[in-house]
Amino acid sequence: MIFVVTSNDNKWEEMRHLLRAYGLRVGRIKTALPEVQSQSLEEVVTFSAKAALNEIGQAEMLIEDSGLFIDRLNGFPGPFSSYVYKTLGCEGVLKLMEGERERTAKFVSVIAYVRKDGEVRTFHGECRGRISDRPRGTKGFGFDPIFVPEEGEGQTFGELDVAIKNEYSHRSRSIANFLRWYGTTSGS
Ligand code: ITT
Numbered sequence: 001m002i003f004v005v006t007s008n009d010n011k012w013e014e015m016r017h018l019l020r021a022y023g024l025r026v027g028r029i030k031t032a033l034p035e036v037q038s039q040s041l042e043e044v045v046t047f048s049a050k051a052a053l054n055e056i057g058q059a060e061m062l063i064e065d066s067g068l069f070i071d072r073l074n075g076f077p078g079p080f081s082s083y084v085y086k087t088l089g090c091e092g093v094l095k096l097m098e099g100e101r102e103r104t105a106k107f108v109s110v111i112a113y114v115r116k117d118g119e120v121r122t123f124h125g126e127c128r129g130r131i132s133d134r135p136r137g138t139k140g141f142g143f144d145p146i147f148v149p150e151e152g153e154g155q156t157f158g159e160l161d162v163a164i165k166n167e168y169s170h171r172s173r174s175i176a177n178f179l180r181w182y183g184t185t186s187g188s
Contacts, residue, residue, distance in 0.1 A: 010141035125173025
């Protein structure tokens with residue numbers, strides 16, 4: 001059994017679906033791990049993974065760190081997305097983007113797989129898109145209502161069912177990279 005360690009219910013729902021579809025047995029540990037302040041999601045998630053090892057110590061664990069990187073804002077809010085969502089929200093980000101024509105952005109997800117023997121590996125996934133002019137949709141979480149993925153038909157993630165979001169989201173891609181590696185090492 002692999003344990004996903006996250007305080008975020010939506011993340012867990014998405015990860016659970018993707019991992020179970022692959023046939024893995026997964027459980028959840030609902031807790032917020034300490035995060036280090038860094039510009040690199042890899043660094044943030046590796047720090048949290050080591051904390052999970054010390055504090056929780058299950059045999060196999062997955063920790064995910066993600067963020068929205070807006071090109072015009074030099075990648076802001078990036079690793080600070082959780083804090084910026086709590087303080088400014090979607091409306092605040094739209095305000096920062098008011099009048100901007102260059103609205104390209106990407107969601108990035110980095111997953112850390114950590115084993116009791118201390119091995120930590122990270123896997124990266126991205127989804128490119130743009131920031132919408134106004135919030136649309138009530139599905140999903142966080143910045144979903146203002147993010148229009150490139151692959152879609154112009155709807156925001158907030159307007160798409162989670163099954164569709166899972167087809168090309170940053171999180172599904174980091175998980176796919178993890179599964180590719182995991183499948184070759186564990187024989188599962
Ligand atoms: P854990 O660290 O406990 O897993 P968290 O919500 O704090 O949960 P992060 O530190 O990784 O997670 O913060 C990522 C933030 O980025 C998240 O709170 C959202 O605001 C935003 N975000 C990440 N992925 C997203 C997605 O798929 N859809 C919408 N917003 C997303």
